[in-house]
Structures are given as C-alpha cells and as structure tokens.
Amino acid sequence: MLCVCHSEILSFACLNVQSLREYTDHRGHESGIIMIQHVDEYIHAYRNYLSAVCDVIALSGFMHIARLVDVPQKMFTVFHEHSKRNKKSQEAVVSCALLHPLKRLKSYKSTIQLLIHCNNKKHQSLEDKQAVERKLRDALVKWDQLYDEQEQKRNEADITRHFWESSGRIVELLRSPERRLIRESRSHSLSVLNSGRFSSHWFVLFTDVFVHVSGGNQNVHPLTTVWVDAIQDTDTVQNAIQLTMPEETLVVHTPTPHAKMEWFQSLQGAIKKSLQKNHSHVPPAVRTAKYVFTKHHLYKDAKYTGRWYSGKLQGPGKLEWPDGKVYVGQFQNSQMNGIGRMENPGISTYEGQWKDGQQDGYGIMKYTNGDVYEGHFKDGVAHGHGLQKQGHFMASVASVYIGEWVNGVKQGYGVMDDIVTGEKYLGYWSNNMKHGCGLIVTLDGIYYEGVFTQDVLTGHGIMVFEDGTHYEGEFRAAGVFSGKGTLIFNSGDRIEGALHGAWNEGVKITGTLHKNTATPPNQLNTKPSSFGKLCVAANQKWMAIFRQCYQQLGMPEPMGTKGAKTNVELQKVWEKVAVVINNSQQERGIPSSDQLDTIPQFGRDRLDKESYQELRLYLTKAFESQHHPLGRLLAEVTAAYTATYGGVRVHPLLLSHAVAELHSITARMYEVVRALFPALPVLGQELRLVESQEAELESEVVSAAALLHPFLLPRVHSALFVLYALHNKEEDDAYWKRLLKWNKQPDITLMAFLGIDQEYYVWNLNDTKAG
Numbered sequence: 001m002l003c004v005c006h007s008e009i010l011s012f013a014c015l016n017v018q019s020l021r022e023y024t025d026h027r028g029h030e031s032g033i034i035m036i037q038h039v040d041e042y043i044h045a046y047r048n049y050l051s052a053v054c055d056v057i058a059l060s061g062f063m064h065i066a067r068l069v070d071v072p073q074k075m076f077t078v079f080h081e082h083s084k085r086n087k088k089s090q091e092a093v094v095s096c097a098l099l100h101p102l103k104r105l106k107s108y109k110s111t112i113q114l115l116i117h118c119n120n121k122k123h124q125s126l127e128d129k130q131a132v133e134r135k136l137r138d139a140l141v142k143w144d145q146l147y148d149e150q151e152q153k154r155n156e157a158d159i160t161r162h163f164w165e166s167s168g169r170i171v172e173l174l175r176s177p178e179r180r181l182i183r184e185s186r187s188h189s190l191s192v193l194n195s196g197r198f199s200s201h202w203f204v205l206f207t208d209v210f211v212h213v214s215g216g217n218q219n220v221h222p223l224t225t226v227w228v229d230a231i232q233d234t235d236t237v238q239n240a241i242q243l244t245m246p247e248e249t250l251v252v253h254t255p256t257p258h259a260k261m262e263w264f265q266s267l268q269g270a271i272k273k274s275l276q277k278n279h280s281h282v283p284p285a286v287r288t289a290k291y292v293f294t295k296h297h298l299y300k301d302a303k304y305t306g307r308w309y310s311g312k313l314q315g316p317g318k319l320e321w322p323d324g325k326v327y328v329g330q331f332q333n334s335q336m337n338g339i340g341r342m343e344n345p346g347i348s349t350y351e352g353q354w355k356d357g358q359q360d361g362y363g364i365m366k367y368t369n370g371d372v373y374e375g376h377f378k379d380g381v382a383h384g385h386g387l388q389k390q391g392h393f394m395a396s397v398a399s400v401y402i403g404e405w406v407n408g409v410k411q412g413y414g415v416m417d418d419i420v421t422g423e424k425y426l427g428y429w430s431n432n433m434k435h436g437c438g439l440i441v442t443l444d445g446i447y448y449e450g451v452f453t454q455d456v457l458t459g460h461g462i463m464v465f466e467d468g469t470h471y472e473g474e475f476r477a478a479g480v481f482s483g484k485g486t487l488i489f490n491s492g493d494r495i496e497g498a499l500h501g502a503w504n505e506g507v508k509i510t511g512t513l514h515k516n517t518a519t520p521p522n523q524l525n526t527k528p529s530s531f532g533k534l535c536v537a538a539n540q541k542w543m544a545i546f547r548q549c550y551q552q553l554g555m556p557e558p559m560g561t562k563g564a565k566t567n568v569e570l571q572k573v574w575e576k577v578a579v580v581i582n583n584s585q586q587e588r589g590i591p592s593s594d595q596l597d598t599i600p601q602f603g604r605d606r607l608d609k610e611s612y613q614e615l616r617l618y619l620t621k622a623f624e625s626q627h628h629p630l631g632r633l634l635a636e637v638t639a640a641y642t643a644t645y646g647g648v649r650v651h652p653l654l655l656s657h658a659v660a661e662l663h664s665i666t667a668r669m670y671e672v673v674r675a676l677f678p679a680l681p682v683l684g685q686e687l688r689l690v691e692s693q694e695a696e697l698e699s700e701v702v703s704a705a706a707l708l709h710p711f712l713l714p715r716v717h718s719a720l721f722v723l724y725a726l727h728n729k730e731e732d733d734a735y736w737k738r739l740l741k742w743n744k745q746p747d748i749t750l751m752a753f754l755g756i757d758q759e760y761y762v763w764n765l766n767d768t769k770a771g
Contacts, residue, residue, distance in 0.1 A: 002056060002098070005049040009101050012042050020111075030115050030132055035108055039139045043146050046105075050150050053098055055177035057157035060165065062098070066090035102154070105147045112140045156180045170213060171204065174220065180207045183266045190263055193240055193251040203252070205266060208274055210243070212250070221245045223274040224289035227310050228267045230260070241267070244311035246304075246334075247295045285310050298357065306331070329354065330587070339587040352377070353587075376548065381408030385544040385636060387643070391419070402643045403429065404544040413541050415644045424649040426657070427452065427536055439535045440478060441651040448478050449534045461534060463503070464653060468526040471499075479503050490526070492516025532656060538664035545636045546668055552580050552629045555675060567604070573675065574599040577629060584627035596621055596628055603677030609689045612702060615677055623711045633672065637665055638715035646719035652726035658719070666712060670704035680707070 015034045022028035035042055056062060066089070116136045119129060160181040185191070185203040192201045202213040210226055212219045221243075231240040231251065239260040243250040254260040271283040286309050293299040299319060306317020313331035320326050329340020335357040336342075342350045352363020358380035359365075365373040375386020382388075382405040391398030403414020410429040417424045427438015434452040441447050450461020457478045464470040473485015481499035488494040497511015550556065554576040581597045600618055602611040625631040645658045667683055674680045680702065681687040687702040713720075725732070742750060751761055 002049075002052040005045070005052045006098070006101070008045045009049050012038075012045055013101070013104075016042070030119060031135055033115075035143070036112070036115075036135060036139045039142055043142055046101075046146060047149075049101065050146075050153060051178075053102065054153045054157035056098070057154065058160040058164070058180065059175060059177055060161055062095040063091050066094045069094070102150050105143065105150060108143050109140065109147060112136055112143065116140070170216075170218065171211065174206070174209070174211065178207075179209075181205075182207060182270055183263065188262065189255050189259060190252050191254075193237065193253050205270060207270060210267070210270075219248065221248075222289070222291065223271045224287065225291045225308060225311070226267070226271055227283070227285065228264065228271065230264055243267075246291050246308075246311055246313075247293060249311070286314070375405070376544075379407075381405075383407060384548055385542070385640070387639075400643070402640050412544060413536055415640070417643070417647060417649065422649065424647075426644060437534060437536050439657075441649055441654065443649060445651065446479070447651055447653045449531065450475060451534065460530075462528040462530055464526070464528065464531075470526065470528050471503075472528040472530055473499065481507055488528075492519050527653070531653075535657070538657070538660040539668070541661060541664070542637055542640055545633065545640065546672070549629050549633045549672060552632075553577065553672075553675065570604065570676075570678065571599075577676070580629055581625075581627045590627075596625055603679045605679055607679040607687065607689065607702065609691055609700060611679075612689055612700065615680075616707070619673065619707070619711065630672070633669065634711060634715070637669070638712065641665065641716050642719050644719075645716075645723060650719075650722050650726060652723065652729070655723040655727045658723055662712070662716065662720070666704055666708050669708055669712075673707070 012034065019028060019033045019037075023030065023033055031037055056065070116133060119132050119136065157180065160179070163181045163184070164175055181204070183205040185201070190203045192199070195201060200215060202211075204211040204213070208223055210221045210223060212221070225246050227244040229242045229244070231237060231242055233239070237251075238253065239255070239257055240251055240253040241260060241264055243252065252263075254263055268283055272278055272280055275283060275287060275289075277284060286307065288307055290303065290305045292303045293301065296302075299321075302319050302321045304313060304317055304319050306313065307315030309315070313334040315331060316329070317331050318326070318328045324345040325343065327336060327340055327342045329336060329342075330338025332338065336354040337356065338354060339352070340354050344350075346368055348365055348367045350359055350363055350365045352359065352365075353361025355361065359377035360379065361377060362375070363377050370392055372389045373382055373386055375382060375388075376384030378384065384405060385403070386405050387400070387402045389400050398419040400417045400419070401410060401414055403410065403416075404412030406412065409432045411431065412429060413427070414429050415424065415426050416434075422443030423440050424442075425434055425438055425440050427434060428436030430436065433455045435454060436452060437450075438452050439447065439449040440457070445466030447464040448457060448461060450457050451459050453459075457475050459474065460472075461475045462470065462472045463475075463479070468490035469488065471481065471485055471487045473481065473487075474483030476482035480502045483498060483500075485499050486494055486496050487499065493516050494514045495509060495511050496514065497509060499507055499509050499511070501507040553573050555573065578597050578599060585591070585597075596618075600614070603615045607615075619630070622628040622630040623634045626635065641658075641661065644661075645654055670680075670683055674683070683704055685703075688699050689702060690699040742753075745753075748761065
C-alpha cells in the first residue's frame with residue numbers, strides 16, 4: 001500500500017513540475033498548474049500516502065523496512081544530509097526518503113502564495129484577476145489544511161509508536177497499523193470506583209477500542225459499543241464516569257474534575273469518530289454496530305449485527321453462533337422479543353413471535369425430518385392451540401394433530417388424523433395420549449365412541465359399522481368386545497349377553513338372539529341409544545382458541561349475556577384491540593390501511609339500520625384481517641373445523657357432531673362480538689330493525705346466525721357439503737335412479753303419468769308420426 005501511494009504521489013509531483021515549467025515559460029496559465037487545477041485529486045492522493053506513512057511510523061516500520069531492504073548508495077547520498085543529526089543509518093535514510101514528500105507540503109503553500117502575489121501585478125481585467133485569485137486562495141486553504149493535518153497525524157503516530165515501545169507484552173496483540181493511542185491511565189489517572197486495595201487497573205483508549213487491563217487479564221471493548229455517561233457528584237462519589245458495554249458496566253473516577261472532563265471528552269470524541277458521527281453533539285444512544293460476545297451465557301462466541309440502545313440489543317438485529325445457528329429478528333432489552341426467525345442447522349427452523357428470549361405467541365417450527373408445528377408457544381414449547389404434522393404419506397409414522405397443547409404435550413381437546421392406520425380421533429388428550437371422552441372413525445367406515453384410558457378404549461362404549469350394524473357395551477380396546485353388551489344387526493335382529501374377542505377375528509358370545517319380526521328394516525334406528533353421549537360436548541371443543549382471543553381482549557372469561565358492564569370496561573377492551581392490531585402490524589412492518597385500529601363508536605348503546613350496517617362492514621374487515629383478534633379467531637376456528645370434518649376419512653355419522661359444533665362455534669363467536677358491541681341482542685334472542693311503520697316489510701332481523709353465518713359458512717362449506725352428501729347418499733341414489741328411468745320415457749307418457757289435462761299437452765311431431 002505504501003509503495004502504491006508513494007508511486008502515485010511521485011506521478012502527481014512530476015506532472016506538477018511540468019505544469020509549473022510551462023507556466024514559467026509563459027506557455028501556461030495559473031489555473032493549469034496541477035496543484036491548482038486538480039487540487040482535490042492531488043490532496044486525496046496525499047491523504048492516502050499520509051495514512052500509509054503514519055501507519056508505518058506507529059509500528060516502528062522504518063526500522064523493519066531498513067532490515068528487509070538494501071538501501072541503494074544513491075539514497076544515502078541524497079537523503080543522509082536531510083536526516084536528523086546527519087545520521088547515516090539505513091533506518092534514518094529510509095525514514096527521510098519516505099517523509100520527504102510530506103515535507104514538500106510547505107513549499108506548495110509558499111508557491112501558491114507567490115502565484116497570488118504575481119497575479120496582482122498582471123496587466124489584466126479586474127474580473128479575471130479576481131477569478132484567478134479566488135481559485136488560488138481556495139487551493140491555498142486546502143493545502144494549508146492538509147499541512148496542519150499531516151503534522152497532527154504524524155504526532156499521533158509518534159505518540160503511538162512510543163507507547164508500543166514501552167507498553168510491554170501484555171498489549172502486544174493489540175498492535176494494528178491504523179490504531180492510534182488517544183489516552184491511557186498511567187499518564188492520565190483513571191481508576192475503578194471502589195476497587196480492591198491490592199487490585200491494579202490500567203485503561204488505554206485507542207481510536208477504535210477501549211482496553212481495560214486488570215492483573216493479567218485484558219478486556220477489549222470496541223468503541224462502537226461503548227456508552228459513556230458522566231455521573232452526578234454526591235457525598236460518596238466524586239468525578240465518576242459510567243461506561244456501559246454489552247457485557248459489562250464500569251464506574252471509573254478521576255482525581256480532579258478537570259481530569260474527569262478530559263477523559264469524558266476524549267471518550268465521547270473517540271466514540272463519535274468510530275461511529276462516523278463527528279458532527280453530533282454527543283454519541284447517539286441508538287446506534288447500529290457489530291459485536292462478538294465473549295461472556296454472555298446465551299450468546300457466548302455469537303456475533304451480533306444490528307441495533308443497540310445504551311448497551312442493550314434493541315430493535316432489528318442478527319445473531320450468528322459458531323455452530324451455524326442464526327437468529328434474525330427483533331430484540332428488546334438484549335433478549336429476543338417480537339417477530340424473529342431462528343435457524344438451528346440439523347435440528348429445526350422457527351419463525352414467529354418471541355418473548356424474553358423464548359418462543360412465545362404464534363409461530364411455525366419446522367424440523368429437519370419434515371415435522372411441522374404451527375400454533376402457539378409459551379416459554380419455548382407448544383402451549384395453547386396448535387397444528388402438528390409428523391412424517392409423510394410414505395413414512396412408517398405419519399399423522400396430523402390439531403388441538404390444545406400444554407407445556408409441550410397434547411393436553412385437552414384435539415383431533416388426530418393417523419395417516420398410517422387410517423384412523424381419525426376426536427376427543428380429549430392427556431400427556432400426548434388419548435385420555436377421556438372421544439370417538440374414532442376408521443378408513444373401513446367403523447365408528448367408535450367411548451372413554452379412552454392411555455390411548456385405549458375401555459369400559460362402556462359404542463361401535464357402529466358401515467352397514468348400520470352397531471354394538472353397545474363393554475370394550476377392552478377398539479374393536480375388542482369384553483363383557484356385557486348388545487349387538488344389533490341391520491336387519492333388526494339383536495344379540496344380548498356377554499361378548500368377548502375382536503370383531504374381525506371371531507367373537508365368543510354367551511347370550512340371547514332376538515329376531516326382529518315387527519319393525520321393517522328401513523324403519524330401524526341405525527344409531528345406538530348412547531350415540532353422541534360418550535364423546536366431547538360441542539361447547540367444550542376448541543376452548544384454547546377462544547381463551548386466547550379473550551386474553552388478547554383483556555377479558556379473563558366470556559362475558560356471556562352480560563357484555564361489558566360499563567363504558568369504561570368497554571373502552572379498555574377496545575384499547576386492547578387497537579394495541580393488538582398496531583403491534584401485529586408493526587412487527588410485520590405493515591402500514592395500517594383498513595382503519596381497524598380506530599375505535600368505533602357505533603353498536604354500544606343502541607342499534608338501528610344505519611349503525612348495524614356500519615357494524616357489519618366493520619366485522620367484514622375485521623374477520624378478513626390477520627392482525628385483528630376476530631380475524632385470528634375466525635381463521636383458527638374454521639381451520640380446526642375443516643381439519644376435523646374434512647379430508648379423506650369422512651364418516652356420515654359425523655354430520656350430527658359437525659352441525660352441533662357449528663352452532664356452538666356460532667354462539668361462542670357471537671359472545672365475543674357482543675362483548676365489543678353490547679347493543680346487539682342477547683344470544684338466543686332476535687332484534688327486528690324497522691326504519692318506520694310503512695317500511696316494516698323491509699325490516700331486518702338481527703341474530704347470532706344472521707350476523708355470523710355469512711362469515712362462517714363460506715369457510716366450512718366444503719366439509720359440511722361432503723357430510724350432507726354422504727348422509728343423504730341413499731336418498732340421492734334412489735332419486736337419480738328414478739330420474740334416469742323416467743327420462744327414458746316420451747313426453748306423452750310423462751304428461752299422462754303426471755295427470756296433465758290433454759288440452760295442455762305439448763305435441764312433438766316426431767312422437768305423433770311414431771304413433
């Protein structure tokens with residue numbers, strides 16, 4: 001670098017001499033002289049050379065160059081007379097040769113001053129003289145600034161060189177060409193406040209780092225991540241300064257207020273310069289910087305790049321660990337907080353919400369083996385409502401679970417679709433096992449309902465076959481009879497007694513066979529008497545989803561028919577809604593555009609047609625927004641509903657459960673909406689909105705179904721349609737059979753069969769000819 005810069009300076013010098021010679025020979029003009037015409041480029045080259053030379057000086061580089069390079073005799077002849085005290089050593093000659101271009105700066109100043117003097121004596125117009133003089137004086141100012149700058153930088157380099165030569169080995173590793181000494185505590189006293197009697201501390205301030213040497217240990221703090229504050233004097237603390245770093249906070253003090261001010265200004269100046277904020281009055285508290293942690297119990301050896309605030313990770317940033325783990329996202333108070341993405345090579349990738357350094361809130365965890373969890377987290381594990389996909393269709397283990405989680409395990413109500421066994425379970429879970437009331441439908445069309453204990457159906461339950469045959473009694477496992485029960489065939493015949501064994505392997509029966517002689521088979525009840533009584537009630541399903549919604553609204557429990565007690569309570573609920581929407585949009589960097597973060601004033605005390613239309617318009621936007629609590633509620637509950645009653649394993653007996661569950665979801669969602677708009681009628685009641693007595697025919701009825709079904713039904717239509725189609729399959733098949741049969745008959749036959757009077761017959765000429 002030094003050689004390149006030196007060569008560039010020599011090139012400029014040669015061009016400058018040539019342009020000066022042309023000027024003295026009256027073949028050029030003052031403005032054509034290189035150091036005038038190209039002053040900025042020339043000074044830029046000089047600054048590069050000055051930096052390179054000062055880097056060499058700071059590291060005693062002339063001595064090393066003299067040892068490595070044979071100095072020509074001609075250089076001794078030219079430069080030994082210019083060296084200090086006429087030393088003839090190789091180091092002195094090398095030093096003189098490399099510093100010589102800098103010494104020429106003074107001659108550039110004097111040359112320009114002479115040109116200004118000559119310009120005043122020229123016989124030319126006043127305007128031309130002034131134009132030339134302005135250009136010469138501008139150049140003189142720039143060369144003068146460079147001259148002062150080189151003296152300052154050379155002085156800093158000399159001070160740094162003396163420091164390195166006397167500092168000892170303890171800071172040897174900190175030697176760097178561009179690093180300069182600013183201040184150190186051996187010559188300018190600085191001590192740790194309340195330090196031990198026998199402890200020793202040495203502080204060194206460089207242009208880029210602040211070094212604290214204590215005993216045999218040294219801590220190097222990059223100035224970009226150092227915050228300095230002057231502490232107010234008290235009776236016990238005098239002349240103190242607080243230094244805040246990412247992993248340490250130091251309180252130091254000086255013997256006098258003047259020394260404190262000098263250290264404080266030096267620290268602030270160095271920090272501003274390292275941040276390239278020289279024009280700021282004080283170093284910014286908020287800044288963007290890089291840092292490698294060395295002590296932090298969570299971030300040890302991790303490299304952070306991002307936003308800081310007073311020594312804390314705050315705002316967007318990126319953490320990279322040596323093992324390849326990477327986090328990109330938001331920080332607060334030095335912890336992962338907000339929206340972020342964590343990649344853990346070979347294990348998993350998480351993207352979602354964080355709180356206090358752990359996954360907390362909604363997120364998606366993708367494992368390298370293909371498993372996926374999408375849902376809510378708390379304290380770093382699945383907690384609340386979530387969807388888990390394990391394996392794939394060709395794997396030995398493949399399943400989809402959607403439901404409630406507690407502390408990382410399946411707990412509460414959930415639906416498991418086991419792709420390998422072909423079973424779908426709807427019921428309670430405990431510690432990752434089926435436990436409590438539930439039902440199973442299989443790929444063979446068999447329906448089970450009963451009580452499960454640690455994944456096993458035991459005790460009293462029911463079993464319904466695809467042809468209508470059903471059993472109600474004791475079970476030892478799904479499909480395994482074990483005790484008293486009744487088996488009713490689709491013909492109406494029934495067996496009562498003790499049944500033991502698996503239904504598909506042979507059943508041992510001790511009981512009585514009752515033949516059906518009274519009831520026709522098509523009038524038989526195809527469902528056991530306990531059907532729907534041994535499974536989870538509709539209002540107990542998806543409670544985690546509604547619980548999360550109420551928590552967002554700041555309501556610990558559903559208000560039911562009461563609604564908000566006062567306007568103050570209602571206002572607090574709406575403020576919670578606005579905060580949730582605003583935070584969600586800010587976390588994802590999305591500007592507000594749908595006006596949902598504005599608190600509405602309608603639907604509170606009274607309801608008319610106009611306010612009802614405004615309410616419905618608001619709900620339309622809210623249910624479509626992923627940021628609004630109502631939008632999240634609708635999306636999660638309809639996704640859970642579709643996962644339960646849609647898919648490959650669809651059983652017609654699930655229709656009654658699906659209808660009951662839809663009514664329950666509608667009622668519970670209405671309670672949430674009514675908590676926001678208490679003017680709505682109580683659940684189960686209707687309100688007729690009439691503008692006037694004359695317009696009574698155009699009145700509108702307000703109810704839970706009328707308000708919410710337009711939002712719910714389009715999202716669950718596909719699942720419900722298939723269930724209804726399966727449930728009515730026999731009637732549909734019979735209808736189409738009759739329709740196809742009659743479609744083959746001519747129109748005359750059809751009209752006669754329908755009893756249409758002949759005067760209304762529509763005659764077809766082809767039919768007439770055929771007759």
